[in-house]
Every structure is written in C-alpha cells, then in structure tokens.
Amino acid sequence: MTRSANDSIPQNITAIRQRIARAAERANRSSQEITLMAVTKTVEPARIKEAYNAGVRVFGENRVQEFAAKAAGLRTLHEAEWHLIGHLQSNKTSQAAELFSAVDSVDSIRLAQRLNAAAQALGKKLEALLEINIGAEGSKHGFSPDSPELRDLLKQSAEFTHLEIRGLMAIPPFSEDPEAARPYFRRLRRLRDDLAKASGLQLDTLSIGMSHDFEVAIEEGSTCVRIGTAIFGERIKK
Numbered sequence: 001m002t003r004s005a006n007d008s009i010p011q012n013i014t015a016i017r018q019r020i021a022r023a024a025e026r027a028n029r030s031s032q033e034i035t036l037m038a039v040t041k042t043v044e045p046a047r048i049k050e051a052y053n054a055g056v057r058v059f060g061e062n063r064v065q066e067f068a069a070k071a072a073g074l075r076t077l078h079e080a081e082w083h084l085i086g087h088l089q090s091n092k093t094s095q096a097a098e099l100f101s102a103v104d105s106v107d108s109i110r111l112a113q114r115l116n117a118a119a120q121a122l123g124k125k126l127e128a129l130l131e132i133n134i135g136a137e138g139s140k141h142g143f144s145p146d147s148p149e150l151r152d153l154l155k156q157s158a159e160f161t162h163l164e165i166r167g168l169m170a171i172p173p174f175s176e177d178p179e180a181a182r183p184y185f186r187r188l189r190r191l192r193d194d195l196a197k198a199s200g201l202q203l204d205t206l207s208i209g210m211s212h213d214f215e216v217a218i219e220e221g222s223t224c225v226r227i228g229t230a231i232f233g234e235r236i237k238k
C-alpha cells in the first residue's frame with residue numbers, strides 16, 4: 001500500500017505547512033488566513049498529541065461517539081479547538097454541543113435550530129458552517145447549492161442567538177486528479193459571495209481542501225484545509 005505520509009507526524013506537519021505557504025503565495029494570499037485542521041478520525045489520542053505538540057490547534061472529528069470515547073484522553077490539550085465535520089444525527093445534538101466548539105457540517109434548518117437550543121441550554125456559543133453538497137451527489141449530505149432551505153436558514157440566522165454561522169464547508173466529488181476539484185471549489189466560493197451579499201452575513205470561512213487537493217483549494221480561496229491522511233498516514237479501514 002502506498003502511504004502519502006511519512007511516519008513522523010511533526011515532519012508531515014512541517015511539510016504541509018510549507019505547501020500551504022507556497023500555495024498561498026501563488027494566489028497572492030497570506031498563509032495566516034489559512035487554518036490547518038488535523039482530521040483525527042480513527043487516530044488515537046497519543047498520536048493526536050503529537051500533532052498538538054507540533055503546533056496544530058484545530059482538530060476535526062467525524063463522529064460524536066468516537067470523539068466522546070477519546071475526549072478524556074485529550075483533556076490536557078488545553079488550547080485545542082474541536083470541530084465536528086461529519087453528519088450529525090438529531091438524537092446526538094446535545095452531546096455534540098457539549099463536546100465541540102464548532103459544527104462544520106450543518107445540513108438542515110432543523111439541525112441548526114436543535115444545535116442553537118442545545119448551546120443555549122449549556123450557556124455556550126457554538127460556531128457553525130453550512131455543508132454544501134457542491135457536486136449534487138446522492139451519497140453526500142449537505143444543502144444543494146440552489147436550495148431554498150439554505151436561503152431561509154440564512155434569513156432566520158438572527159434567531160440563532162447561540163449558533164454563529166461563519167461560512168461554508170464542502171467536499172467535492174472524489175477524483176485522483178486534484179485539478180478536477182477546482183471548478184467545484186470555485187463554484188462554492190461564488191455561492192458564498194452570493195449568499196453573503198443576499199444575507200448581509202460575512203460568511204468568511206470556506207472549509208475546502210483535503211490531503212490530495214488542499215493546494216488547489218487554497219488557490220481558490222480556502223480558509224481552512226482539513227487534513228487527515230497526509231498527517232497521520234492511511235487510515236485502517238475497520
């Protein structure tokens with residue numbers, strides 16, 4: 001099996017930071033605008049700590065249950081920020097609101113309402129991204145780009161006193177060729193611009209780009225790249 005990452009987590013992170021800097025430079029952007037999120041699904045706490053010790057502060061987990069089981073082992077990472085990036089079932093909204101500081105995969109008005117209520121009950125503020133099914137794939141969650149529900153949600157956003165909508169997240173259709181993702185990234189950025197204009201919200205976060213296509217995503221305006229494999233190596237399929 002080919003590994004797209006070295007065995008050394010700190011070395012992988014250094015290499016990714018350099019690639020982020022170069023991609024930002026090509027796009028005349030500051031690499032300060034781009035957050036490196038380490039995606040830690042299936043990764044055990046000891047290895048997550050290595051990423052933290054290498055300076056990573058933002059982490060993404062896909063499943064509430066998995067993170068709940070690991071959270072006790074991660075309490076010493078005081079400055080770590082945990083984002084939920086996978087689909088959230090409505091019966092887990094309270095637990096998610098408790099465990100995470102942000103949900104980057106909000107895909108319905110109902111979920112936004114439930115998260116807002118859960119955050120309010122906990123007396124905390126949650127950040128949120130709206131997930132867009134940018135390739136209109138049946139297998140993926142997220143609002144379709146032309147969804148009226150998406151526009152309605154943004155219109156109602158003032159009612160979400162404990163949920164702050166910061167921007168959009170998307171996963172384009174998979175292709176080995178990173179260039180194939182470019183038109184989808186570009187479409188997402190345009191959608192963001194349109195929605196921001198229509199709603200008056202800033203929506204300044206664009207969470208796009210994973211291990212194999214993050215440089216293209218940065219060239220197209222990404223402000224958060226979500227990297228798993230290139231930091232931790234191939235995930236073992238269970």
Ligand SMILES: *Cc1c(COP(=O)(O)O)cnc(C)c1O
Pocket residue numbers: 039041062085086171210211212226227228229230
């Ligand atoms: C797993 C995952 C990633 C990271 O993917 P890699 O290809 O391993 O970098 C990013 N975003 C989401 C939503 C994921 O589920």
